[in-house]
Amino acid sequence: MKAIKSTEKKGLKGFVKSPSLDKYANKVLFKDKVKTANRILKTVGLPKV
Amino acid sequence: MIENRYTIKFGADFRVFEFDSEGPKGRIRKIVQYTEINVKDFYNLGFGDKNSLTNQIDDLIVTNNNDSQKVLATVAATLLEFTNHHPDSFVMAIGSALARTRLYRIGISNNLKEIEKSFLIYGLKDKSWHRFERDINYEAFLVQRKKINFVKL
Numbered sequence: 001m002k003a004i005k006s007t008e009k010k011g012l013k014g015f016v017k018s019p020s021l022d023k024y025a026n027k028v029l030f031k032d033k034v035k036t037a038n039r040i041l042k043t044v045g046l047p048k049v
Numbered sequence: 050m051i052e053n054r055y056t057i058k059f060g061a062d063f064r065v066f067e068f069d070s071e072g073p074k075g076r077i078r079k080i081v082q083y084t085e086i087n088v089k090d091f092y093n094l095g096f097g098d099k100n101s102l103t104n105q106i107d108d109l110i111v112t113n114n115n116d117s118q119k120v121l122a123t124v125a126a127t128l129l130e131f132t133n134h135h136p137d138s139f140v141m142a143i144g145s146a147l148a149r150t151r152l153y154r155i156g157i158s159n160n161l162k163e164i165e166k167s168f169l170i171y172g173l174k175d176k177s178w179h180r181f182e183r184d185i186n187y188e189a190f191l192v193q194r195k196k197i198n199f200v201k202l
Contacts, residue, residue, distance in 0.1 A: 014056050015130060021060025021067060029065075029082045029106050030095025037086045037093040037141045040173065040189060046088075046139075047171045047178035047191060 054123040063134040066127040067099070072114030079120065080106060081127045083140065092135070094142040096124055108145045121156040129167065132194040143189040153190060158183040169193045 028034055055068040066081040078099040083092040097108030114120075132138060144150025154172075157164060161183065164170060171178040172187030181190070 014054065014126070016056060016058050018058035018060060018067065021058060021065045024065045024080075024082065025061050028084050029080065030084065030093065030097065030108055033095045033108070033143055033145070034084050034086055034093045036143050037091075037189075040141070040143075041086065041088055041091060044173060044176055044178065 052122075053119055054126050055119065057123060057127060057130075059127075059130065063131050066130075068123050070112065070114045070116055070120055072116045074112060074114045077112055077114055079123075081124055083131050083135075083138075086141075090135075090137050091139045091141065092131075094124075094128065094140050096142075097145075111148070117152060118156070121152070125156070125160075125164075128192065132168075136194050136196075139191055139193050141189055141191050150188065151186070154185075154187060157181060157190065167195055169195060 055070065058067045059065070064083045068079050070077045070079055078101055080097060080099045082095045084095060085092050095108065097106045098110050098112060099106050128140060131140070142153055144153055157170065161170075161181070169192065170181040171191040172181045172185060173179075173189040173191070174185065174187050178191060179185075179187075181187070
């Protein structure tokens, strides 16, 4: 939360806060992609960092 | 790359972003969402068009609004901002079609030097992750924000 407050204070150039987007907070908009991403992680695993 | 981009709206927790593409096809609303997947700190980058009449989201549509570089730069800016607020995250990007995956690859390749200043980037090929290299086709991309260690002087 600290980080969010700090950006909001700075008023980052080219970014505007829009409460209208908060309705998506608990919605998955790209379900197929998420499913694919989960499948990749399950079958391929993580990169060797 | 990031400089020539559209103004971006962001929602709570910096996980959803919206912007308007402008070109010959008119003004087209785009939406970007970072969704945490089954592994902690791993997110999927979802990106598509939002129909302003129906609010339906379509990530298969090809807009052809003659601004693909500006759109990619705007999506890249959302990634930078998302990782500012979620610095330990890995973000996976998978094109919804081969053409879009190719567009991502070209966008990354053309700006690789700049991107690598802030991110580690991997490509998925032959069922394993590899450090990203130009001119190689990948099925998906995974990025991680580099940790910057400040040295006290």
